[in-house]
Amino acid sequence: MTxxxxxxxxxxxxxxxxxxxxLVAxxxxxxxxxxxxxxxxxxxxSGARGGGDGGGRGGGRGGAMTIAPNGQQALEAIDAAETVRTIGTPVTALALRSWTGRHLAQLAPPADLPATRFVWRTELHEAIEAEASSRGIPVHKGKRLLDATDTGTGVTARFSDGSQARADVLIGADGLRSTVRALIDPSFPKPHYAGTLTFTARVPKTELPSTEGVLYMCYGKKAYFAYQIFDDASAAWSVNLPHREPLTQAEAQAVGAGEWLKRLREAFTDDRTPAPDLLADTSPEDxxxxxxxxxxxxVQTWSRGxxxxxxxxxxxxxxxxxxxxxxxxxxxxxLARCLRDLPVGKAFKAYESLRHPRVDRILKHTTATATATSAAARTATPKPAGPLSRALRDALLPVATKVGGAGGAVWGAWQFDHRINWDEQVG
Ligand SMILES: Cc1cc2nc3c(=O)[nH]c(=O)nc-3n(C[C@H](O)[C@H](O)[C@H](O)COP(=O)(O)OP(=O)(O)OC[C@H]3O[C@@H](n4cnc5c(N)ncnc54)[C@H](O)[C@@H]3O)c2cc1C
Known part of the structure; x- marks a missing residue:
C-alpha cells in the first residue's frame, strides 16, 4: 500500500x-x-414501479433476485453490507433438475465466503436508498436526464422538468436503455433480445415443503423454472419462457397476468417438478x-471526456x-477508488483496465456455461428443446457443471471470490 x-x-x-x-456509486x-x-x-x-420504458430491469413489486458473495463484499468495502444481510435470506445450495424431476447436480456455495442472499428487489432498493440517505446523499426523484454537455472542466446535465445540474463528472448508472451511454457514443451497441420473456412471482402460501435455503433451477420441457420455498410457506419463482417475437415490457404487460399464468401452466403441464403445483398456487396478482x-x-469503451x-x-x-x-x-x-486517487481522465482509464477483464470473463463464462450445458442454451432460445437434445442435455449437465466450475461441484467459485481493497491506492 502506498x-x-x-x-x-x-x-x-x-x-x-x-x-x-x-446508489452504491x-x-x-x-x-x-x-x-x-x-x-x-x-x-x-425503481424497484417499486411497475416498469414501462425499460429504464430499469426486473423492477416491480415482488421481483426476486440474489446478491452474490462478491456483491456483498463490494458493499462491505464501503461499510454497507449490512443492508443486504438484514433483508436477505441465505441460499444454502443451488440444485439443478431436469423436467422429469431428475437430479442433475447440487452445487454447494464456497465455504469461506458469505452466503448468496435471496432478496426481494423492492426491499433491496429501499434498504440501499435508506442507507444512502442516512449518509446525507441527496437522491432527487422525478429527474429524467435528457441531455448533458461536457465543457472540458465539468458536465452540465439537463432534465425533463427543465432543471439543470453541474458537477466535475457525470456517471451514467441509468440501466439497460442508458441515455448517458448514447451521449458517450451514439454507435454504442444496442441491447440484444435473448429470446425469452421473464416472469417472476411472490406466492404468499403453498402447501409444498420448504426447500430449506436451496434454490432450485429446473430445465423444463418448454421453459426454465427457478424456485425457492421458504419456511413460512411462501415461495418465489421465476420463468424464462421462450418467445420468438421480442415484446417490450409494456406489450407483455398488456397481455395480462391472468393470460400469461394460463400460458405458463400449459408450458409446464408435463414437467415432473414442483412447477405445476407452484403455478397452481399462484394468483395473477402475484x-x-x-x-x-x-x-x-x-464493448471496449465505457467513457468519454x-x-x-x-x-x-x-x-x-x-x-x-x-x-x-x-x-x-x-x-x-x-470507480470511486479510481476517482479518489487519480484525475478524471486517468481515473476512467484505470477503471476500465481494472473492470474489463473481470466483466468480460464473467460474460464469457455465462455464455460458455449456457452452451456447455445445452440445457441453458436450449431454454434461452425461442426453440424449445426436442426430445433428443433434452436427453443429451440431462446426460451432459452433471458433467458440464463439474468440469465448468473450477473446484468441482462448487457454485460460483472464482466469480464469488472477489474482494476490493478499498485502502489500496489506484495507479
Ligand atoms: C428478471 C431479472 C432477474 C434478475 N436477477 C438478478 C439476480 O438474481 N441477481 C443479480 O445480481 N442481478 C439480477 N438481474 C440483473 C440486475 O437486475 C441488474 O443487473 C441490476 O439491477 C443493474 O442495476 P443498475 O443500477 O445498473 O440498473 P437499473 O437497476 O436498471 O437502474 C437504473 C436506474 O436508472 C433510472 N434511469 C433510467 N434512465 C434514466 C434517465 N434518463 N434519467 C434518470 N434516471 C434514469 C431507472 O429508472 C433506474 O432506476 C436480473 C435482471 C432481470 C431482468
Missing part, C-alpha cells in the same frame, strides 16, 4: 439513475470524499411480468448469471 493523495481532484459528481449501481464516492448527487427518473424508487431478457454485447457508464448501462448480463447487481456494485466501488 501513501494516498490527500484529496481527490474530482470534487463533485452527478450520478444518473437511482438503481443499485447509482454515490455511497462509495461519498466515502472517497467526493460530493455525489443522485438523479432518478422515477418519483418512486405475477410480475418483467419483460424481455436482454443482454449487452461487450468527463462522462462514464457503469452497471447495466455498460454491461448487462443474462438474469440467470445472478451477477448483474453484484457486478454493478463492484464497479461502483472501484
Amino acid at each position: 501513501a494516498r493523495t490527500p484529496a481527490p481532484t474530482t470534487r463533485t459528481a452527478l450520478v444518473i439513475g437511482g438503481g443499485v449501481a447509482g 454515490a455511497m462509495a464516492l461519498h466515502k472517497a470524499g467526493i460530493e455525489a448527487r443522485v438523479y432518478e427518473a422515477y418519483d418512486a424508487h 405475477v410480475l411480468i418483467t419483460g424481455p431478457t436482454e443482454t449487452m454485447p461487450p 468527463r462522462m462514464i457508464v457503469i452497471g447495466d448501462a455498460a454491461h448487462a448480463m443474462s438474469p440467470t448469471s445472478g451477477q448483474g447487481a453484484s457486478l454493478a456494485s463492484e464497479g461502483a466501488v472501484q
Whole structure:
C-alpha cells in the first residue's frame, strides 16, 4: 500500500439513475470524499414501479433476485453490507433438475465466503436508498436526464422538468436503455433480445415443503423454472419462457397476468417438478411480468471526456448469471477508488483496465456455461428443446457443471471470490 493523495481532484459528481449501481456509486464516492448527487427518473424508487420504458430491469413489486458473495463484499468495502444481510435470506445450495424431476447436480456455495442472499428487489432498493440517505446523499426523484454537455472542466446535465445540474463528472448508472451511454457514443451497441420473456412471482402460501435455503433451477420441457420455498410457506419463482417475437415490457404487460399464468401452466403441464403445483398456487396478482431478457454485447469503451457508464448501462448480463447487481456494485466501488486517487481522465482509464477483464470473463463464462450445458442454451432460445437434445442435455449437465466450475461441484467459485481493497491506492 502506498501513501494516498490527500484529496481527490474530482470534487463533485452527478450520478444518473437511482438503481443499485447509482446508489452504491454515490455511497462509495461519498466515502472517497467526493460530493455525489443522485438523479432518478422515477418519483418512486425503481424497484417499486411497475416498469414501462425499460429504464430499469426486473423492477416491480415482488421481483426476486440474489446478491452474490462478491456483491456483498463490494458493499462491505464501503461499510454497507449490512443492508443486504438484514433483508436477505441465505441460499444454502443451488440444485439443478431436469423436467422429469431428475437430479442433475447440487452445487454447494464456497465455504469461506458469505452466503448468496435471496432478496426481494423492492426491499433491496429501499434498504440501499435508506442507507444512502442516512449518509446525507441527496437522491432527487422525478429527474429524467435528457441531455448533458461536457465543457472540458465539468458536465452540465439537463432534465425533463427543465432543471439543470453541474458537477466535475457525470456517471451514467441509468440501466439497460442508458441515455448517458448514447451521449458517450451514439454507435454504442444496442441491447440484444435473448429470446425469452421473464416472469417472476411472490406466492404468499403453498402447501409444498420448504426447500430449506436451496434454490432450485429446473430445465423444463418448454421453459426454465427457478424456485425457492421458504419456511413460512411462501415461495418465489421465476420463468424464462421462450418467445420468438421480442415484446417490450409494456406489450407483455398488456397481455395480462391472468393470460400469461394460463400460458405458463400449459408450458409446464408435463414437467415432473414442483412447477405445476407452484403455478397452481399462484394468483395473477402475484405475477410480475418483467419483460424481455436482454443482454449487452461487450464493448471496449465505457467513457468519454468527463462522462462514464457503469452497471447495466455498460454491461448487462443474462438474469440467470445472478451477477448483474453484484457486478454493478463492484464497479461502483472501484470507480470511486479510481476517482479518489487519480484525475478524471486517468481515473476512467484505470477503471476500465481494472473492470474489463473481470466483466468480460464473467460474460464469457455465462455464455460458455449456457452452451456447455445445452440445457441453458436450449431454454434461452425461442426453440424449445426436442426430445433428443433434452436427453443429451440431462446426460451432459452433471458433467458440464463439474468440469465448468473450477473446484468441482462448487457454485460460483472464482466469480464469488472477489474482494476490493478499498485502502489500496489506484495507479
Ligand atoms: C428478471 C431479472 C432477474 C434478475 N436477477 C438478478 C439476480 O438474481 N441477481 C443479480 O445480481 N442481478 C439480477 N438481474 C440483473 C440486475 O437486475 C441488474 O443487473 C441490476 O439491477 C443493474 O442495476 P443498475 O443500477 O445498473 O440498473 P437499473 O437497476 O436498471 O437502474 C437504473 C436506474 O436508472 C433510472 N434511469 C433510467 N434512465 C434514466 C434517465 N434518463 N434519467 C434518470 N434516471 C434514469 C431507472 O429508472 C433506474 O432506476 C436480473 C435482471 C432481470 C431482468
